Amino acid sequence: MRVITGICVFVGSLLVTSSCPGAPLVISETGVAKAVILLPAAPTNLETFAAGELADCLGRMSGDTFQVTKEGSGPGQNQPVISIGKTRLSGNLEMQGPPGKIHNREAFRVVRRGNALFICGNRKGDACDLGTLWGVYGFLQKLGVGWYLEDPLFEVVPDKPTLSVESMDFTDAPSMEMRGSGGQARGVTPNHRHKRPGYGAGNGSQLGYPSGGREVWFSHMLSTVLTSEVLKENPEFTKDGGRCMTNPKLRELFVDHARSDFLENPTLYASSLFPDDNTGPTCSCPECQQLLNLGEMEQTVPGARSKSDYLVDFYNGVARGLEKEFPDRKVIGAAYLHYLNPPTQTRLHPNVIILLAPLTDPTELHPATDGMVRGWRAMGANELYWYGYDMGLEPMPNEIARRYRNYRQWNLEGVYIEQRPNPAVSGINYYLEAELSWNWDANVDDLLQQFCYELFGPEAGRMMVDFWYAWEQKNYLRARQLIGAAKAIVANNEVKTKRVRYFELGFQIVDAGREMHASLKNEGKKANLSQALAAARKCVAARDSVNTDYGPGLGYRETSGHGRYVGGVESMIPALEKIAAFNPPKLPQMELSPGPLLVLTDNADEPGEKRLATGVTVTYDPPANWIKDNPAPPSKLFNIGSDKVVPASVVGTFGPPDGVWNITLDLKKTYEVDKVELWLRSMLPVYVEVSISTDGDDFEKIDQILPADQIGWFRTRDLGVEARYVRLTMGTTDNVKRHLIHQVKVWGRELTP
Numbered sequence: 001m002r003v004i005t006g007i008c009v010f011v012g013s014l015l016v017t018s019s020c021p022g023a024p025l026v027i028s029e030t031g032v033a034k035a036v037i038l039l040p041a042a043p044t045n046l047e048t049f050a051a052g053e054l055a056d057c058l059g060r061m062s063g064d065t066f067q068v069t070k071e072g073s074g075p076g077q078n079q080p081v082i083s084i085g086k087t088r089l090s091g092n093l094e095m096q097g098p099p100g101k102i103h104n105r106e107a108f109r110v111v112r113r114g115n116a117l118f119i120c121g122n123r124k125g126d127a128c129d130l131g132t133l134w135g136v137y138g139f140l141q142k143l144g145v146g147w148y149l150e151d152p153l154f155e156v157v158p159d160k161p162t163l164s165v166e167s168m169d170f171t172d173a174p175s176m177e178m179r180g181s182g183g184q185a186r187g188v189t190p191n192h193r194h195k196r197p198g199y200g201a202g203n204g205s206q207l208g209y210p211s212g213g214r215e216v217w218f219s220h221m222l223s224t225v226l227t228s229e230v231l232k233e234n235p236e237f238t239k240d241g242g243r244c245m246t247n248p249k250l251r252e253l254f255v256d257h258a259r260s261d262f263l264e265n266p267t268l269y270a271s272s273l274f275p276d277d278n279t280g281p282t283c284s285c286p287e288c289q290q291l292l293n294l295g296e297m298e299q300t301v302p303g304a305r306s307k308s309d310y311l312v313d314f315y316n317g318v319a320r321g322l323e324k325e326f327p328d329r330k331v332i333g334a335a336y337l338h339y340l341n342p343p344t345q346t347r348l349h350p351n352v353i354i355l356l357a358p359l360t361d362p363t364e365l366h367p368a369t370d371g372m373v374r375g376w377r378a379m380g381a382n383e384l385y386w387y388g389y390d391m392g393l394e395p396m397p398n399e400i401a402r403r404y405r406n407y408r409q410w411n412l413e414g415v416y417i418e419q420r421p422n423p424a425v426s427g428i429n430y431y432l433e434a435e436l437s438w439n440w441d442a443n444v445d446d447l448l449q450q451f452c453y454e455l456f457g458p459e460a461g462r463m464m465v466d467f468w469y470a471w472e473q474k475n476y477l478r479a480r481q482l483i484g485a486a487k488a489i490v491a492n493n494e495v496k497t498k499r500v501r502y503f504e505l506g507f508q509i510v511d512a513g514r515e516m517h518a519s520l521k522n523e524g525k526k527a528n529l530s531q532a533l534a535a536a537r538k539c540v541a542a543r544d545s546v547n548t549d550y551g552p553g554l555g556y557r558e559t560s561g562h563g564r565y566v567g568g569v570e571s572m573i574p575a576l577e578k579i580a581a582f583n584p585p586k587l588p589q590m591e592l593s594p595g596p597l598l599v600l601t602d603n604a605d606e607p608g609e610k611r612l613a614t615g616v617t618v619t620y621d622p623p624a625n626w627i628k629d630n631p632a633p634p635s636k637l638f639n640i641g642s643d644k645v646v647p648a649s650v651v652g653t654f655g656p657p658d659g660v661w662n663i664t665l666d667l668k669k670t671y672e673v674d675k676v677e678l679w680l681r682s683m684l685p686v687y688v689e690v691s692i693s694t695d696g697d698d699f700e701k702i703d704q705i706l707p708a709d710q711i712g713w714f715r716t717r718d719l720g721v722e723a724r725y726v727r728l729t730m731g732t733t734d735n736v737k738r739h740l741i742h743q744v745k746v747w748g749r750e751l752t753p
Contacts (some may be wrong), residue, residue, distance in 0.1 A: 002212075005023070005653035009693050011235060015095065019345075023115075024162045024166050025165040025318070027117075027164060027546035028160075028161065028163045029060055029161075029162050029164075031063040031064055032062075032064050033065060033293050035058075035080040036067045036080070036081055037066055037068045037081075037082050037084060038069060038070075038080055038083070039051050039068060039069070039071070039260065040070065040088070040091065041071045041083060041088075042070075042072055042635070043070065044274075046085075046130065047084055047086070047129060050085065050133040050135075050136045051068045051085075052140075052274055053133070053140075053739070054082065054084065055067075057140050057145055057157060060157045060556075061143065061145070061159065061160045062160065063161055066402060068633065071088055072500030080115045081115065081116045082119065083117065083134070084114055084120075084179070085121070085132045087120075092123060093118055093120045093197065094105045095173075096297065097171045099170065100173065102171070103125065104123060104125070104173030105122060105126055106121070106127075106128060106130050106131045106173055106179070107121065107127070107136060107171060107173035108120065108121045108131040108170045108171055108172060110138060110142075111168065111169040112168045112169065112170075117139075117168070118136040119136055119139055120132055121135060122134075122173075122575075124144070125273065126328075134174075135172075135241050135563075138172055143160070144157070144158040144160070145451075146297050146454050148427075148431055148451055148454070149427050149431070150423075151424050151550075151554050152501065153498060153502070153554070156454045158600070162242075174349045175438065175439045176407070176412060176414050176437055177413050177414055178385055178413060179415025180415075180417070180418070181419065181430060181433060181434070184200040194352070196562055204208050214269040214384075215268050215269050216268075216270045216414070217266070217271070218270075218272040218274055218332050218334070218416075219272050219274060220274045220275065220356060221254075221273055221274050222274075222275050222276045222281065224257075225454075226243065226253070230253070236249075237250050239283045239284045239285050239288070242281055242283040242284060243281035244288060245281055245289075245310065245314040246283070251321065252321065254318045255322055257271075257274070258318065259322065260331075262326050269330060271329070271331055271574065272334070273318055273332065274336075275336075279307075279405065279591075280338050280339050281302070281311075282394075283458070286311060291310040291313050291346070292305070295308060295341070295344050297514060298339060299340075299371075299466075300358065300360040300366050300369075301337065301370060304337075304508060305341070306338060306341040306343075306344075308342060308343040308344075308346075309343040311333060312333070312348060312379075314333075315333040316346070316352060318331055319331050319349040319351040319352050323349075324352055330352065330353050330654065331351065331353070332353040332355055333353070334354075334355050334357055334387075335356045336356075336357040337354065337359065337360065340356070340357070340358060342374040348376075349380075350380070350382055352744075353383040354376055354381045354383075354385070355385040356373070356386050357722075358387075358389075359389060361641070363399075369406075370410075371435060384412050385413075385414035386412050386415045387416050387585045388403065388415060388417045388418065389417075390433070393422075393426065393565055394426075394427065394471055394472065395468045395471050397428065397432055397444050398444070398466055398469070400429060400444065401432075401436075401444035404436040404437075404440050405440075414438055417558065421557050423506075424502055424503065424509065424546050425509060427484045428448070428468050432448070440642060450459065452548070454498060455496070456486060456496050457489075457496060460486040460489040460500065463486035464482070467470065467483045467503075470482060479537075480511065483500065483503065483504050484504075486500050486575075487500045504548075505542045506556075508538065508542035509539055509543055509546075511557065512528070512539035512542060513536075513566070514530045514537075514538070515535035516535040516569055519532035519535060520706070529576060529580045529706075530580065533576040533580060536569050536570070536572050539569045544568045551709070575687055578687075579706060581644070581700075582704055584703055587702065587721060588721065589720075589722075590722065592749075593752045594752075597674055598611060598612040598749065599611045599612065599747060600612050600616065601614070601744055601746045602615070602616060604612050604743060605743060612748075614669075614748075616666060616746075617665070618665055619663075619666070662728065662729045662730075663727070664696075664726070665725065665726045665727075665728075665744065665746060667723075668722060668724070670723065670751060671723065671724070671750060672722060672748045672749045673721055673726060673747075674748045675715050675746075675747045675751070676690050676716045676747070677713055677743075678706070678713070678728070678746070679714075680712070680714055688714075688728050688729065689701055689703075689704045689728070690704065690727070690728060692721055692723035693724065693727070694723060696724070699727050702721060713736055722751065728744065
């Protein structure tokens with residue numbers, strides 16, 4: 001039933017007047033609920049959920065319980081109504097504003113008419129119910145409610161026993177249809193969510209919309225579909241080790257896989273066709289080679305020829321196989337690594353979405369990026385998503401502002417940000433990215449002020465705004481002072497103190513980890529081991545406090561690969577303790593042999609006149625299965641990982657799981673050993689124990705090499721000892737495969753007879 005100006009209508013037994021000039025719409029008065037929340041007679045799950053959210057927040061604000069009723073059911077009173085969703089009362093409620101909002105499938109309108117307030121999502125086109133939920137959140141924000149992280153501690157729900165609306169009419173909609181992040185907190189209940197209508201994560205994922213108003217998923221798919229069993233049954237799919245992506249039968253497998261996705265999940269908008277996480281497939285057959293030869297040189301990967309025509313032709317083939325049965329569904333393909341450039345000749349099928357993933361330039365500053373976006377558009381990309389790499393552990397408000405200016409300039413349809421799931425450190429990034437994904441015209445300074453002023457109050461909030469900017473600028477001393485001042489200001493407020501303390505602990509995690517590394521480098525001087533050890537312990541203690549005091553939803557989680565941070569620092573503590581406890585033995589005062597120092601590892605990278613032919617052999621402990629395909633270790637230890645003597649991919653199998661491995665060099669006879677040099681590459685600090693022996697049985701530790709940086713040449717002290725065997729025992733702080741010894745040089749002389 002539509003509301004007509006100047007008359008009264010009954011909804012069930014609710015009396016709704018359409019016009020009450022000058023009178024506010026009273027929602028609650030002195031702690032007593034006055035309005036009823038009205039749902040359609042047969043509400044959708046999202047409409048029901050939205051009404052529950054509204055009732056919950058209004059109840060917390062006013063102190064009373066709000067009734068939720070359906071049209072045509074239950075006794076009612078003559079009272080104000082808040083209509084949720086597609087009620088008969090709301091009629092055909094039109095969206096207002098510019099075309100981008102009126103036609104957006106997630107748009108919503110909140111309007112007061114008489115003693116009714118209407119909150120409803122878009123009704124036109126392929127509109128989804130999320131608009132109604134976003135409208136509820138948008139209305140609550142107008143009342144002063146705020147959600148800043150996925151935990152009740154960071155919700156702001158003002159105490160307002162009396163709530164009323166004078167006049168209200170606004171329409172809003174997101175700037176991008178796909179909005180996602182890998183960094184939002186996990187492990188919390190569905191009711192603890194990032195409620196700002198930004199990503200659509202949290203509530204949206206619980207209700208079928210994990211990425212904004214479209215259910216889109218993307219993942220690496222080649223090995224998922226082309227399993228070893230499939231490849232064994234279809235040898236024609238593999239040509240010279242590559243994948244024949246032009247093969248019609250192979251493409252049909254991907255068509256069938258996407259068809260199953262769509263049939264099993266009717267709300268799924270786009271199914272993934274991503275290649276695996278590598279440079280992309282190749283094939284030697286003439287059909288594939290013709291497409292591969294169309295590629296120009298990649299602009300962000302030196303020396304790589306683009307495979308975009310090859311892969312776009314594959315994406316198109318799968319899209320064509322689905323278009324008759326699923327004309328409104330899409331497939332999503334990646335533009336990544338060696339297929340980031342736009343294709344040169346192969347235009348995109350209209351049902352192909354491209355997700356640009358510029359991993360080769362994580363800062364997104366490459367001068368070719370803008371041209372790549374325009375190029376994909378020119379080749380028919382109607383929908384372009386962006387896969388952003390917010391890989392930095394620390395806050396980056398200015399960088400986020402710059403990136404979203406680019407997204408707006410490119411008019412992207414979606415963005416997904418990969419980041420660490422640790423809100424104590426990166427929480428401000430989550431908030432800003434969610435807000436800007438909803439409204440890319442928003443000002444980052446204003447958003448940051450809102451976050452800080454609402455959570456900490458105006459005085460401490462000013463300190464916290466400056467704190468995040470100082471942190472981003474790596475001004476750690478200033479950041480430490482600012483958050484300390486903010487904590488002092490809120491000392492008498494338990495909730496605000498706990499909020500400030502949370503981010504202070506996040507800062508300590510990073511600051512202490514940074515201090516540990518700086519102490520080991522120590523500006524070219526001898527590493528300050530005691531300072532490094534104290535900083536490492538402080539970093540771990542801050543992590544433990546976050547997890548103990550704030551629970552799993554706000555806790556610090558280690559992730560694999562680039563996500564590791566505290567775990568690496570923590571694993572350094574035993575190494576630092578062992579290094580600090582080592583007391584180098586006093587070396588014997590042997591009479592030095594005449595002549596220049598020579599390299600006793602005679603296959604090292606030195607001119608012939610500087611090498612002594614010792615016939616050195618290298619053995620490893622443990623020696624078994626150090627590389628499955630080649631159980632015999634190499635005869636020389638030189639340029640590991642670059643000349644493929646020992647591929648970098650297998651170095652991790654040298655030693656046991658505790659990350660320690662041994663190399664023993666047999667010089668064939670006893671020499672005077674004067675020093676040992678190593679060329680190391682490591683993602684985290686390592687130490688190498690150096691031991692010697694004359695008989696190969698009894699080894700004495702004589703020194704340790706502690707890199708001051710994580711890459712370069714490092715050496716022992718001057719030794720002047722007799723030895724036939726030199727053993728290097730590496731103690732790492734992380735997975736062994738992250739540390740490579742590229743060269744070993746043992747310097748010495750033949751002993752004087």
